[in-house]
Amino acid sequence: MFVRPLLRFWPDLRSRIGVYVLVLVLTLLATGIQLIIPVITGYIIDGPIAHKDLSALWLPVFGVLIIGLAEAVGMWARRMIVAPVVSTWEVTWRSRLFDRLQYTSVAIHDSWESGQLLSRAVNDLSQLRRFFAFGLPFLVSTPIVLAVGTVMLVIMQPVFGLIMIIMAVPAIIAVAVFEKHYRDTSRRSQDTMGEVTTDVEESIQGIRILKSFGRSPWAAERFSEISARLKSLEIRKAKLDSWLWSVLLLLPTLAQAAIVAVGTWGVIEGWTTIGTVVAAVTISMVLRMPIEMLGFLLADALMALTAAGRYWEVIDIRHDITDADGGVDDAPEVGRYSGKLxxxxxxxxxxxxxxxxxxxxxxxxxxxxxxxxxxxxxxxxxxxxxxxxxxxxxxxxxxxxxxxxxxxxxxxxxxxxxxxxxxxxxxxxxxxxxxxxxxxxxxxxxxxxxxxxxxxxxxxxxxxxxxxxxxxxxxxxxxxxxxxxxxxxxxxxxxxxxxxxxxxxxxxxxxxxxxxxxxxxxxxxxxxxxxxxxxxxxxxxxxxxxxxxxxxxxxxxxxxxxxxxxxxxxxxxxxxxxxxxxxxxxxxxxxxxxxxxxxxxxxxxx
Missing domain, CATH: 3.40.50.300 (P-loop containing nucleotide triphosphate hydrolases)
Incomplete structure (x- = not known):
């Protein structure tokens, strides 16, 4: 199961799961509540505007104001609540990794480049913090918002919902292809970043040698080679991103155009109303943002998955220098010895x-x-x-x-x-x-x-x-x-x-x-x-x-x-x-x- 590295954090997440569920609910509220506005807009068009009833306009306008306020409060509360939670997790994970390194044998330390360990302790854990603070809540809420929006379109007019479902098929195919290629490229990129960290560290520590032997140009050339490899991998990630984003931007646009065309025909034929068409088009516009975000969220999730895998590679290192019982007692009693070695x-x-x-x-x-x-x-x-x-x-x-x-x-x-x-x-x-x-x-x-x-x-x-x-x-x-x-x-x-x-x-x-x-x-x-x-x-x-x-x-x-x-x-x-x-x-x-x-x-x- 390729998401297992992320699932292994469950024991840490479980201790604050109540708070984190609240964060997920607030995220869903802040992103999903916008779907009500198109419904209100359709009601205004088919109701107060169609009947020229100004007195019936105040309640829906007030409802839109309340929805906007609720969205702002939900987003503010989500950020205020999630920041201390994920920061605590990051400190816990970083302390665990540091503790693991303290009890790992010198031979194992010698087999790792210091930059690879540094990049795991700094870059990878920062990536995980950002993912659990932003990526995961939106990754959970976005599919729900898309599903709810599609159901609303089906209820309004089944053909509008069918258009969104047809649009989802190529989107799913694009996401599957993207995931396979992006995950591999992301791993290689993060490993190369570890090489960059190692090279910078060695150059700083060995600056006296480099200057004494006039080898600064050599060091700069070596660093440029590693940086060029990192650049090519980042460009490949950007290209993969661009293809996915292009698909995810194009499909909602096609869906909107189809809804406008079919809706206009429906109004002319009399089987739907102008308010319903406007509401459907507005819902498709509201859904456009989650669909576009899906590319970013998926890329962020794959980088977090890679970071988690790299983190557990260190945590899973077997302690080969231990006490007789397999553990390490930090404060054992020290016996009296004469010192015969x-x-x-x-x-x-x-x-x-x-x-x-x-x-x-x-x-x-x-x-x-x-x-x-x-x-x-x-x-x-x-x-x-x-x-x-x-x-x-x-x-x-x-x-x-x-x-x-x-x-x-x-x-x-x-x-x-x-x-x-x-x-x-x-x-x-x-x-x-x-x-x-x-x-x-x-x-x-x-x-x-x-x-x-x-x-x-x-x-x-x-x-x-x-x-x-x-x-x-x-x-x-x-x-x-x-x-x-x-x-x-x-x-x-x-x-x-x-x-x-x-x-x-x-x-x-x-x-x-x-x-x-x-x-x-x-x-x-x-x-x-x-x-x-x-x-x-x-x-x-x-x-x-x-x-x-x-x-x-x-x-x-x-x-x-x-x-x-x-x-x-x-x-x-x-x-x-x-x-x-x-x-x-x-x-x-x-x-x-x-x-x-x-x-x-x-x-x-x-």
């Missing part, structure tokens, strides 16, 4: 390929221990890090904290225990304080400053115009890359997580700042288990243990100094400085072992 025979591949990114991976990070993960580009480091907070789920094997499979934990309990900071920091267009507090809702100002100090961000934040209240702008682009990374790190550490996952979070800062941050983490968060993706020798050297990831497996494990001695791949990954260090300190292995032993006795963190 373990990967047992983990396999992982992305949904669009069978090639394993991680295979047979085994790794254990003891409570309070810092492990640096190194590997070549594409070896699966970021993928492995994303498994810990369940941004992705393992294909096989398991990830556990204190020997509890993280899939058996409530998702939000896990994300209270695990905090993440990525190489590409995402900040929100709000204040510094609110961005940092996101990692621990309700944190005090002192706690925010402490987190900023750990992340070596306290000095630059204190120099900002409004300090903690400084607005960072969209995605924090008013700050430098290093400043954004440090704020993102402060957000990760403010909640004192049991497990801290750092995906090269300080790549945009200097080595000295990185060293200060690493030492602050050791001193202030000594009990946090830390998995850090490292590209610098300095980062790896500060870790308790270093793991080398190669082709989805851990190929080497040891301290920085041990791996410099024993792993050729590690030396290659760490670069020339690491090789020079290995040759300059051939006896570092024993000292490293001593250091590791001392750290173990002190609880894993120095």
């Amino acid at each position: 373990r990967f047992d025979d983990v396999d992982f591949h992305f949904a669009d390929t069978e090639r394993l990114t991680l295979q047979g991976l085994d790794l254990t990070i003891e409570p309070g221990q810092t492990l640096a993960l190194v590997g070549a580009t594409g070896s699966g480091k970021t993928t492995l890090a994303s498994l810990v907070p369940r941004l992705q789920d393992v294909t096989a094997g398991r990830v556990s904290i204190d020997d509890v499979d993280i899939r058996d934990m409530p998702v939000n309990e896990l994300r209270h225990l695990v905090s993440v900071s990525f190489e590409d920091p995402i900040l929100f267009s709000t204040s510094v304080a609110e961005n940092v507090e996101m990692g621990a809702p309700g944190a005090s100002e002192d706690e925010i400053w402490e987190a900023l100090e750990i992340a070596a961000a306290k000095d630059f934040v204190s120099r900002l115009p409004d300090g903690l209240d400084t607005q960072v702008g969209e995605q924090g682009l008013s700050l430098s890359g290093g400043q954004r990374q440090r704020l993102a790190l402060a957000r990760a550490v403010i909640g004192r997580p049991r497990v801290l996952v750092l995906d090269d979070p300080l790549s945009a800062v200097d080595v000295d700042t990185e060293d200060r941050v690493q030492r602050a983490l050791r001193e202030i968060l000594p009990d946090s288990t830390t998995l850090i993706i490292a590209h610098r020798p300095s980062t790896a050297a500060l870790a308790d243990v270093v793991a080398v990831l190669d082709e989805g497996r851990i190929s080497a494990l040891g301290t920085h100094e041990e791996l410099l001695e024993s792993s050729k791949l590690y030396r290659e990954l760490m670069g020339a400085s690491a090789k020079a260090e290995a040759h300059a300190h051939p006896g570092t292995q024993s000292s490293a072992q001593t250091t590791t032993s001392t750290q173990s006795q002190e609880g894993g963190r120095s």
